[in-house]
Amino acid sequence: MTATGHDLSSRGLWQRLFEPPSINRMAPGTFITVYALLLVWTLVVLFPVYWVLITSFKLPLDVASGPYFLPWVDFTPDLHAWKALFVDDWEDTLKAYSNSIIIALASTALSVLVGSMAAYGLARVQYKPKLGSILIFVAATIAAIIAVVRYGVEWWLAGLVALAVFYFLVLALSRHFKTTLANGDILFWIISQRILAPIVVVVPIYIMFQRVGQLDTHQAIILTYAVINLPIVVWLMYDFFTSIPVDLEESAQLDGATRIMTFTEIVLPLSRAGLAATTLLVSILSWNEYLLALFLSTSKAQTMPILVAGMAAGERGVLWWTMCVTIIVMIVPVVFMAIVLQRFISKGVLLGAVKG
Amino acid sequence: MTHNPLKALLAGAAGVATAVAMAAPTVAQDYSGITVNILTRPGPVIAGRMAERGEEFTEMTGAEIRVDEVPFAELFQKVLTDWATGTNSIDVGVFASGWATELAAADLLEDLTPYVEADDKIDIDDIAPYFREFNQKIAGQVKLITLDGDFQMAYYRTDIFDEYGLEPPRTWDEYLANAAAVHGKDFNGDGEPDFGSCMFKKRNAQSYFAVMSFAAAYVQSKGTGEGIFFDTETMKPKVNNEAWIKAFEIYKATGEYGPPDEINHDVGDTRALLQAGRCAQMIDWGDVGPLSIDPEGELIRNKMGAVIMPGTTEVLDEESGELVACDAERCPHAIDGINYAPFAAFGGWSGAINKNADPKVKEAAYAFLSYMNQAAQSNVDVTMGWTGYNPYRNSQLENLEPWIEAGFTEEAASNYLGAIKASLNNPNMASDLKIPGAAQYTGVILDRELARFLAGDITAEQAVANIEEGWEEITDDFGRDEQAEIYRLSLGITNQ
Amino acid sequence: MTTTTGRTDETRPGLNAPAGPTGWTRFSEWLDRHSGQFFITPAVVMILIFAIFPLVASLMLAFTRARIGAGGFKFRFAGLQNFEKQFFGSEQFHFLGTFSAFSLLAWAVMAATTAGIVWWLYRYASTKFSWFGFVGRLITAALIFGIVLMFSATLFSGSPFGTLGVTLFYVFVGCAIQFAIGLGLAFLCSQKIRGRGFFRVVFFLPLMITPIGVGYAFRMLADTSKGPFAPLWQAVGLGDFTWVANAWTARMFIVVADSWQWIPFVFIILLAALENVPRDFVEAAEVDGASGWQIFSDITWPQIMPVAATVMLIRVIEAFKIVDLPNIMTAGGPGIATESMTLHSFFAWRSFDLGQSSAIAYLLLFVTVVVCVSFFNLVVLGRIRQS
């Protein structure tokens, strides 16, 4: 009586190839296509990195004369490029490398700290800034900048006057302002800063730092990177904080902990995974940034991307080999950081953040 | 020559200079404790040799020489903002002499005339007249110390030209004919077809200097004073005419005999191809000679012939904007019927000192620049290809000793130096554009239209028309009269 | 017995009655009362100084002609000259493109777009009409009309378009490719396969490389004479064909490099989204008899749509800012075929044309804001509200 209703032999070729024999196993056809495509993409990802790696060991002649693929087979690898970078002009490389590390770490720390504080504030505290006072502030700012740009007033003088005017006006008029903004508007305002292309703001920032004599310094670039990455941190951490249940914090407050202590003692440790994902993303962005560094640094604060670009502007043709060495050397710390932080990043985190 | 306003200025300045001379110290002074910050372009070229000379200078005088590097495209803008905004983190800028005009106009450059007069080691007269009078001086005052004599020449592979019985190109038509004759043949024995001509054409990579070399001979025939960019009276661009159109078209025509991706090659790429032995002809600065005796250049060692930048038999008639045949009256400087106008592209790397730097630092800076410029050092430096320094002193051109020591054969050295001498002493040498906004005129407008023309978006006629419109806008923006005044000054010195 | 206040307090009298207010406790109480401000102020101040002031200052710059003279920059008020130059003046070819007579195709496209816009606005007006929504849609419609006009005057009539067109090409073509491949890879990885962790790590690698490095790596790869694929090119007979000579291939060359770097970003987030679709839905669909494709299109895709829309919004915002790759791979060449608006603004800045540089930067900001806000309102909110 045990007639087999639906055994494999009776199905058409297409079904035999692409229909799973049972629920948990993949059909042979699908199995092969899936793995083939994934392996193809792995090749697409790894081959350029491989090519950069072997080019870093090639002599200029090898690079110029034709595609060689396998070290020791097609060409004899040579350490001249690595020597050039790590021995000959070791100071430049070290300077650029340390600059890059200092700037990336400091700007990430700053933006993650300030960003998570703002995100926590927006997640837990009800802000009601008055629309009226904001309009006055904007008007005062525009007036100050017109004074500086158009009439050459000293910038700090214009700033002080504007602040004073703003303070008194708000004191006098704030009672009459009714409409207030909510957290959502502030959040949208911060996150929308991300739409601002760096090129729009970099010229005034350049002039601002130049006026203060801070051009070509670490702190200039650190501050600029921190602000550019702030919206991402607020965006990611806001979602993370809203997903943490409030009752933990409420119980801490009942125990008498101030809100700040709750934030540092309870909330931050709990959101280690979110912090790890944000830190990784933000540090990659500041480690690889090129345009702002080009504007704000001349030599003392030169970062690695500038060094790489410098190697292409030579009059002896693009120094492909030393450039490849720099690229490889630049990947190492990021891979290291990714591995260290990988433990914290559960797959849900990135998604949770995006769904916001 | 009508009364030359510049000469009057020179006489006046000389009077002042003598008064100040006593104050300027002699060169070998003790400057321990002083740091001179020099900013220049990256890479071994220019900066590398300077750093080595800097160490020697520190041993001699105790002054610490810091050579900072920044990508070429950012150099001018970094120096200008650093000095104009009073940040003064840079003491000496080593850049193209053409850029100095804008800094001088903004009164940011130290007047080096008193330093030069008090300096007994510099032997200023040994410097070729073009660079001494014209390159180093702005409005009669010495504002720059030449470190490198830049002008463009044509180069050809002597072995290939002998093999195929070709003559060195004297005109652009001959250049194209030679290129056609050998294109596709294999020069370096690697089995792959090589190129009749290598030409750098990449956008934003100095390609506009190359096309100016093509246009110079067509536009200028009555000596350096005539200029190839603007009408000296009305400051109207001398671009929208047959001469520049022909120059654009020939420049593009070389592409048929060059590498396929030539449009993306900068001067570095073409030199790499040359060293790989793949180019029969090319135009470039003076670096090609020393490059051929570099360790990497053994494929072309002593096979590189140099010749003055090819000329033309037809010259621009300004009224009609047409090209007319050369005749004695129209081309006074023509040599057997061919009007040459070697182009001092880029003007050559020179050092200028920040006027607002500390006086002690200025002294040490001048001493170092003079040390680099003196024949004892510069004659050796110009023979080394990798340094990027090209000859600019007569002493470097007369005796062949240092060149032969450096690796040239006697015959190759005399050919190379002969071509330089012919170019340097040619009275019709075309000067680079040296007025405020030069970077916008050439680096932005001309370079962009050239790139669009090479990419086939527009025709040569449209390109030159766009350039004229763009330049007029810049001139009006900067003020037509000041620009005209400075342009005349920059052409004032004629080559006696 | 936990001490309630943070102080070590041998001298404390009662069990939890705090001692008299000391300096520290008074300060921490004050701080606690103002903790709200304490959290938000640093971020707001930093954004004000480094984003809002520069934004406003940059707007001022866009209305001036700057000249560098002794003692710093001199600004001369020039009204709309910088902007007028981009749209109608000498820079028009550079920003919008060389306009040529409308070809037949151009007219057809214009007619179709106008009809489409009118119908779309009419449909909206006749249904749930709100002034705010309508004005928003009007702006979006105006921008779409302007862009199509620009493209039909240039691309569809056979002449090259300017940096605005190039930027839009990078944004839309680039993001489309990145989304398609990213989703495909995520779908493959979400199948019941082993080694998903390995693929997740390997695919993350391109994100870690600096864009400059990616640019130069791809310039090496694309070299048809001495690059790795040279033998392949020669075999196909394209030996001397070069990517950088032709406008379209150069643009694709940059989109390929950009996509190589940013596909992993889309892949990782969409994979997380796929893995978060509840098992029950898929099983229910399987029991209901749905085929693999039906399950994906009817059940899985609608579920991950909100996340996909958000990821694409992030990518579009980033794509508008593209500058590193065109700068170092082709320096904007051949001609101005690969020059993005940021690069256009950067070149203007480098030659000290501050006014024009700020003007172009502002035009970029305007286009980005309109595109992103309309994408957000029409697509992202629509999907989130629906699911």
Added chain:
Amino acid sequence: MSTNVIDRPSTATPAALTPKRLTISNLNKSFGAVHVVKNLSIDVEPGEFLVLLGPSGCGKTTALRMIAGLEEVDDGSIVLGDTDMTHVLPKYRDIAMVFQSYALYPHKTVAENIGFPLKVRGIEPGAREEAVRDAAAQVHMETLLDRFPRQLSGGQRQRVALARAIVRRPAAFLMDEPLSNLDAKLRGFMRAELKHMQHELGVTTVYVTHDQIEAMTLAHRVAIIDHGVLQQLGTPKDVYNNPANLFVAGFMGSPPMNFVEGTMNNGRFRAHQVDLAVEGGVTASDVTLGFRPEDAVVVDPGQGRFDARVYTAEMTGEQTLVTLKIGEDTLAVKMPKDFEVDYDATVGIGFAIDHGFLFDTTTGKRLDARIADAA
């Protein structure tokens, strides 16, 4: 026995199919080392409502999922009607399933949710429309067809899930604790609905729950499972009144059956102060006496089968639950709501002979023996 080839799910509009028999024989399943289902064999009559009952984690849901095809079968076979379903994909099994979480597609309206199984079968919209309205009417949801699941209450969602199962007139229904997410009152109401509907449709149904009341009220027959092993298969009455073993006895009824562990020697059951004569050959030595609280009564000391000490008495509305202690064991007796007793008083417990069960403590099996009538 013709093998009827099903290459694609049947596209015939689902008329009332004749109910089919579902036979599971020696079903085995293990996840890694854990052997979850141990050769389970059940023969479900056509149109029968069979309930799989057991504590959570006993393998009942895994068994259900294997019938649905959502879990691979390690060993054994599943036959529905005359087709062997063991290794067939879920979509070819013509079986509908209601999930515990209802699994309603959030982005689809109620109508689209119900119509989805027909849509994937390629049934053209006209007929689909009509079938959806019918199924919705059967679950009284015909007025909410264009609502989204998130706009419905728990009960309504549950009914939509039911409608989605009904609409395709499958050969068998599978339900995985569908009522567990409802509040008590609604659960009672839905139980009746479900019972009536299954009776009306007459579809063979396998229902999984851990709630014994649901099992008792809904099932034609109940299969009690513990640790993957079938303990007993029988009608609710049968399972309640004569449990096959200790587990079944303990599991059914709340409060559960009282157990007194004692020993047998020469025909008498002894434990603490209990000493009763037993009829029927009892070979085991350790024996457990069991009786249900509702079958026992509290009497004056010495009058019952044995005496015990009153521990508490809880008034639960329609009855009073008296908890007593003998030695360490606690016992429970249901008495009428006006029953009063003092704490710690010694009373007697009486129950009828056929309400007393004897179990072999070691094997758990019920012994074929009874308490002798003599006191």
